Amino acid sequence: MLIDVVEAPAPPRRRLTWSSPAVRIGMLGAVVVALAATYLFTDIPGSFTFALRVRSLTIAAMAVVAVAVGVSTVVFHTITGNRILTPSIMGFDAFYMLISTVIVFVAGGVTFLRTDPLTLWVVQVLVMVAFSTLLFTWLFGGKRRSLHLMLLVGIVLGTFFRSLTEWMQRMLDPLDFQILTDTAFASLTRPDPTLLAATAVIVAGGCAAIVPLVRTLDVLSLGESAAVGLGVNHRRVVMALFIIVSVMVAASTALVGPILFFGLIVANLAYSYAGTFRHRWALPAAALLGAVFLLAGQLILEQVFSFGASLSIVIEFAGGLFFLVLVLRKGAR
Amino acid sequence: MIALDHVTKRYGNTAALDDVSLTLGDVGVTALLGPNGAGKSTLFSVVGRLVQADAGTVTIDGRDVAETPSSDLARTLAVLRQDNHIAARLTVHDLVEFGRFPHSKGRLTVEDRDHIERALDYLDLEPLRDRFLDELSGGQRQRAFVAMILAQDTRYVLLDEPLNNLDLRHMTEIMRLIRQLADEWGKTVIVVLHDINFAARYADRIVALRDGRVVADADVSGFMRPDVLADIYDSPVEVHQIDGKPVALYYE
Ligand SMILES: Nc1ncnc2c1ncn2[C@@H]1O[C@H](COP(=O)(O)OP(=O)(O)O)[C@@H](O)[C@H]1O
Numbered sequence: 319m320l321i322d323v324v325e326a327p328a329p330p331r332r333r334l335t336w337s338s339p340a341v342r343i344g345m346l347g348a349v350v351v352a353l354a355a356t357y358l359f360t361d362i363p364g365s366f367t368f369a370l371r372v373r374s375l376t377i378a379a380m381a382v383v384a385v386a387v388g389v390s391t392v393v394f395h396t397i398t399g400n401r402i403l404t405p406s407i408m409g410f411d412a413f414y415m416l417i418s419t420v421i422v423f424v425a426g427g428v429t430f431l432r433t434d435p436l437t438l439w440v441v442q443v444l445v446m447v448a449f450s451t452l453l454f455t456w457l458f459g460g461k462r463r464s465l466h467l468m469l470l471v472g473i474v475l476g477t478f479f480r481s482l483t484e485w486m487q488r489m490l491d492p493l494d495f496q497i498l499t500d501t502a503f504a505s506l507t508r509p510d511p512t513l514l515a516a517t518a519v520i521v522a523g524g525c526a527a528i529v530p531l532v533r534t535l536d537v538l539s540l541g542e543s544a545a546v547g548l549g550v551n552h553r554r555v556v557m558a559l560f561i562i563v564s565v566m567v568a569a570s571t572a573l574v575g576p577i578l579f580f581g582l583i584v585a586n587l588a589y590s591y592a593g594t595f596r597h598r599w600a601l602p603a604a605a606l607l608g609a610v611f612l613l614a615g616q617l618i619l620e621q622v623f624s625f626g627a628s629l630s631i632v633i634e635f636a637g638g639l640f641f642l643v644l645v646l647r648k649g650a651r
Numbered sequence: 652m653i654a655l656d657h658v659t660k661r662y663g664n665t666a667a668l669d670d671v672s673l674t675l676g677d678v679g680v681t682a683l684l685g686p687n688g689a690g691k692s693t694l695f696s697v698v699g700r701l702v703q704a705d706a707g708t709v710t711i712d713g714r715d716v717a718e719t720p721s722s723d724l725a726r727t728l729a730v731l732r733q734d735n736h737i738a739a740r741l742t743v744h745d746l747v748e749f750g751r752f753p754h755s756k757g758r759l760t761v762e763d764r765d766h767i768e769r770a771l772d773y774l775d776l777e778p779l780r781d782r783f784l785d786e787l788s789g790g791q792r793q794r795a796f797v798a799m800i801l802a803q804d805t806r807y808v809l810l811d812e813p814l815n816n817l818d819l820r821h822m823t824e825i826m827r828l829i830r831q832l833a834d835e836w837g838k839t840v841i842v843v844l845h846d847i848n849f850a851a852r853y854a855d856r857i858v859a860l861r862d863g864r865v866v867a868d869a870d871v872s873g874f875m876r877p878d879v880l881a882d883i884y885d886s887p888v889e890v891h892q893i894d895g896k897p898v899a900l901y902y903e
C-alpha cells in the first residue's frame with residue numbers, strides 16, 4: 319500500500335450557503351413550483367376543473383420535455399466532449415419531419431391526421447432510435463471509433479433528409495402542406511394524454527438508467543484516455559448512454575415535435591448555475607432550468623402577449639441566437 | 652511484470668510498434684528513451700489498453716490486457732499520458748480525487764481522502780488545491796496530473812514525459828519522487844524521458860526505442876557508452892565520468 323492510514327483530515331463540512339449546489343438546485347425547484355402554480359391558477363376562464371385539467375396536462379408535457387431535453391443534452395455533451403452540439407445534430411428533427419412527410423405524401427394529409435396518435439408516436443420513436451443507433455454502432459462501435467466522423471455523417475444525413483423532405487413537400491397539395499407545417503414546430507399545449515404518459519414512462523426509465531452512472535459520467539468528462547485509465551469501459555458505457563439519450567430525445571420529439579436549440583441554452587446555463595462539473599448537480603439543474611424556461615415563456619406569452627401556441631418558436635429563436643453567440647465566442651478565443 | 656509479446660501496431664503504413672517483445676517491471680525504475688515518433692507513447696497506449704495492438708499480446712502479471720476487466724487493470728496500472736487536455740472545469744483537488752475512482756467508484760472513504768492529501772502534499776500542491784486547472788501554469792498542471800496518478804496507488808506506474816513543462820527544481824523533485832516510489836513504496840515505474848542524463852542518474856534500466864523497435868536495453872553503465880548512444884540518436888555523443896557518474900555531452 320502507498321501509505322499507512324493515518325488520521326485523515328475530516329471531509330470539509332459543507333455549509334448550506336448560496337455557493338453550495340444543493341441550495342441552488344433547491345431554489346430552482348422552488349421557482350419551478352411557483353411558476354407551475356401561477357400558470358395553473360391565473361386567469362381561469364369558464365369551467366375551473368376543465369381548465370385545471372388542460373393546464374396540468376400542459377405542465378406535465380413541459381416537465382417531461384424539460385427533463386428529456388435537459389438530461390439528454392448534458393449527457394450528450396459529456397460523451398462527445400463538446401458543449402455546443404445537441405443530440406439533434408444526429409438528425410432527429412430531420413428524421414421526424416421526413417417520417418411525417420412520407421406519411422402525408424403516401425397516404426395523404428387526412429389519413430395522417432386520422433392515424434392513431436399512439437401508433438404514429440411508436441413508429442416515429444422506433445425509426446428515430448433505430449436510425450441513430452445504427453449510425454452510432456456503424457461509426458463509433460466499429461474499429462474506427464470516431465465520434466467526429468459520426469457527428470459529421472449525422473449532419474450530412476440530416477441535410478440530406480431535409481432536402482428530401484422539402485422536395486416531397488413541394489409536390490404536396492396546399493392543404494396537406496398546411497397540415498405538415500403545423501407539425502413542424504413543437505407544440506406543448508394540449509398534448510395527447512396517452513402519448514404524454516408513454517413519453518413520461520420512457521423519460522423516467524431513461525433517467526433511472528442514468529442515475530447509477532452519474533459518477534461514471536463525471537469520469538467521462540475527463541476525456542476518453544483518462545476515463546479508460548481509471549477503469550471505465552469507455553466503449554460500452556458511451557454506447558449505453560448514447561442509446562438512452564436517443565430514446566429520450568426520440569420520445570420527446572415524437573410527443574411535441576422537433577426541438578433543436580433549447581437543450582443548448584438549458585445545458586450551458588446549467589453548467590454555470592450549478593457551478594460544478596459534477597453530473598449529480600448539473601443534470602437536475604438542466605432539467606429544472608428547462609422547466610423554468612418553458613413555464614415562464616408560456617406565462618409571458620399568454621399573459622403579456624395573449625399569444626398561445628408559439629412558445630417553441632420563440633424558444634428556438636432564442637436558442638439559435640444563443641448558439642451563434644457560443645460559436646462566435648469560441649471563435650474569438 | 653508487464654510483458655509484450657510480438658506486439659505490432661500500425662498507423663497506415665508506418666509501424667509505430669514493430670514486432671516488439673519486451674518485459675518491463677523487473678526493476679524499480681525503467682527509463683524509456685528514443686527520438687520523437689519512436690513509438691514510446693504508442694507502447695504506453697497499448698499497455699494501457701487505450702489502443703489495441705494489430706498483432707501480439709500484452710500481459711500484466713500474467714493477465715492478458717485485452718481480456719481483463721478495465722476496472723481491475725485500473726487498480727494495477729496507472730498511466731500519465733503525454734498530453735492531458737480536459738474540457739471540464741476542475742480544481743486540482745477534484746482531479747486528484749478522480750485518482751481514487753478505481754478504488755471507491757466515486758464514494759470517497761477516509762482512506763481515499765488520506766491518499767488524496769498525501770498525493771497533494773508530495774507534489775507541493777497544497778497551496779493550489781482549490782485552483783482551477785485552467786488557471787495553472789503548464790508545470791503546475793503537470794504536477795496535478797502526476798498527483799492524480801499517485802492517488803491511484805497502483806503497482807505499476809507509467810509516466811509519459813512527466814518532466815514536460817517543469818522547471819529545473821520540479822524536474823529533479825519529480826525524479827526523486829519516482830525514485831522514492833520505487834525504493835520506499837515498492838512501485839514499479841516506467842518513465843519516458845528525453846534527457847539521457849536524467850535517465851542515467853535516476854533509472855535502474857534504460858530501454859531505447861527507435862522506429863518502433865527496441866534498439867537498446869541495458870543497465871545504466873551498459874547504456875551510457877558513446878557507441879550505443881551515437882547509434883540511437885544518429886549523432887556523436889561523448890560520455891564523461893563526473894564524480895564517478897556517467898554524463899553524456901550531446902551539445903556538440
Ligand atoms: N493516432 C495516430 N494516428 C496516426 N499515427 C500515429 C498516431 N499515434 C502515433 N502515430 C505515429 O506513430 C509513430 C509513433 O508515435 P508515438 O508513439 O507517439 O511516438 P513517441 O511517443 O515515441 O514520440 C509516429 O510515427 C506517429 O506519427
Ligand SMILES: [Mg+2]
Nearest residue numbers: 691692693733
Ligand atoms: Mg510520445
